[in-house]
Amino acid sequence: MTAQAASARSILGRLCLVALMACCMLPAAAQELIAHPSAGITTLTRNEARLYFTMRLKTWPNGQPTKVFVLPDNHPTHHHFTNEILGLYPYQLRRVWDRQIFSGTGQAPIAVANEKEMIKRVSTTPGAIGYAEGPITDANLRILQVR
Template sequence: MISRRSVRNILKSSVVMALCCASLHVGAQDLIAHRDAGVDALTRNEARLFFTMRLKNWPNGTLAKVFVLPDNNALHTRFSNEVLGLYPYQLRRVWDRQIFSGTGQAPTTVSSEREMLERVATTPGAIGYADGPIENPSIRILEVR
């Protein structure tokens, strides 16, 4: 039989571990765009419209080119949930529906965050996401309001 004191110690340890794990920095996701995007901020709805391929042009008229990581990538999941307010499977359904109906296309999937940064930096109109900090003068970090 376990004593009350042991149970209390186990509970205290569990709470401390949970607090420590919750406070670990998992990386802030940054919404990023090519430096010529012409905007410094997007609303959450505008970001959703870009990533669901429904908003096709930037305010300056430049064609938007959307880059994403694979559906099972942890950063893609966090970005989808926390920035867009969607689950990755919801994004996939939207893209698949547009492809199969012939009304649109899916974004370009890149294999790594490094490739994401390279493609956004070198593609006019590009939009994507990455873990901060980003130190590339060709990439603009967008605020999401």
């Protein structure tokens, strides 16, 4: 290897290291758990959020039926939500839904194509719950705190 090639390789290696460090330092977008105001709540525990998204809790504390909206399994926001908010992996959530569907004991949540549709559907559906990357500015939504 020539000295010029070694120098170019060294510079390229340093640039890759700097780029990798810069990516790791970028703050992740805030994940927001959102609900229609008719749900009547402002906070959920992590366990309650899991129960709603695994379709095991079917009504809000005020008795209103829940409508759960989710993004596709391969969507980055879905991965982030299931890992950070629910403490699960996407495949674990899918396995719960599939088991309920195939056993006839429940249904899967309503899948939406993207975050824009998620925000629109949750804001216009009474009893709805979903998630999106924040900040969310829609006045027709309630941001739920997960404790």
